[in-house]
Amino acid sequence: MVMTRTRLVWLKAMMHLAALAPLVWLALAVQAGALGAEPVERIIHFTGIGALNLLVLTLLVSPLARYAKMGYLMQTRRLLGLYCFSYASLHILAYLALDLLFDVSLLVNELWERPYIVVGAVSYFILLALAITSVNTLRARMGRRWQRLHNLIYLCAILIPLHFYWSLKSGWLEPAIYAVILMLLLGLRKPVRRWLILMPVKGR
Template structure:
């Protein structure tokens, strides 16, 4: 299996950071240049939500791609990519709360109750937040087997996130349908490995790098 030196791994992670951050730079320039469409607020909310979905897809792809093509070094990037899921999801929530609801907490609570897609998205975000908080090695060791149970929640996020997207749109359902189909197929692809992992040592699914 192909391996990278420490310097090469740092370079690879730098490239991943650039891939994760460049869309945000483009978003800022688009908004400042007036190229965010007729409703910049919805453009920002949609953009960050898509970013979270793309990062989620990338995270779930790393393990099967690494095994299929014997690129073991990719496994050391899963925590980094997984944290971008949390980063984009946080920006998505922050944009909705600040730009759309104008920091009205009482309105946020009523929206969660009235609109099922917001509740689904909130549940997915809480799970992603828990995965990000517990991505540190010290917490993993402290939690023991409970850590693995918690991090299996990424599979639930992979279903809830595209459902949230699908329910949030009123007419253009092609894009959310593609995400829902793609993530469902990706979960089916990973299913045999998931069953196998349950019978072996704990490993990370979204944010933890593999043990050495």
């Protein structure tokens, strides 16, 4: 028991470090002017990929905890989810502040001309709802509705690779790899497996 608690404290400390170190690197690189010819694009890319990687890690926790019989890992899921939300918030802030200079008419134009922004926004509002309701007291108060709301993470796992693919001017491999990984992770999860098992097979 004490062993598990110590392991968990170390694991969480490592996670904080691993999530914050890239942001420190980014801040130093911005200050040193080391982000190349298109620093704004680099920042949006860096934080977007960071959020996506953290989404993958968040969804990896529960299958890993189950199959490796390390139940204590479940206690790291909220931390990873909140870091995913924080990176996504930085990604959007960079876009609004550095790319659009908070120009609302430009934003309206972008939403109209680049539908992938709308897909990103829907995903972000889902992440926002999940982050707000991740507080223990709200979780207890919401009862079964909490799980139903948190199942929306599956929708995010579909929408974010789509947002990524659609944002590219060319190429598809990287978003496709993320989509496959996320689909595999979703396939391992209980509600999806239950749904697949209950689905009637035609022509049987």
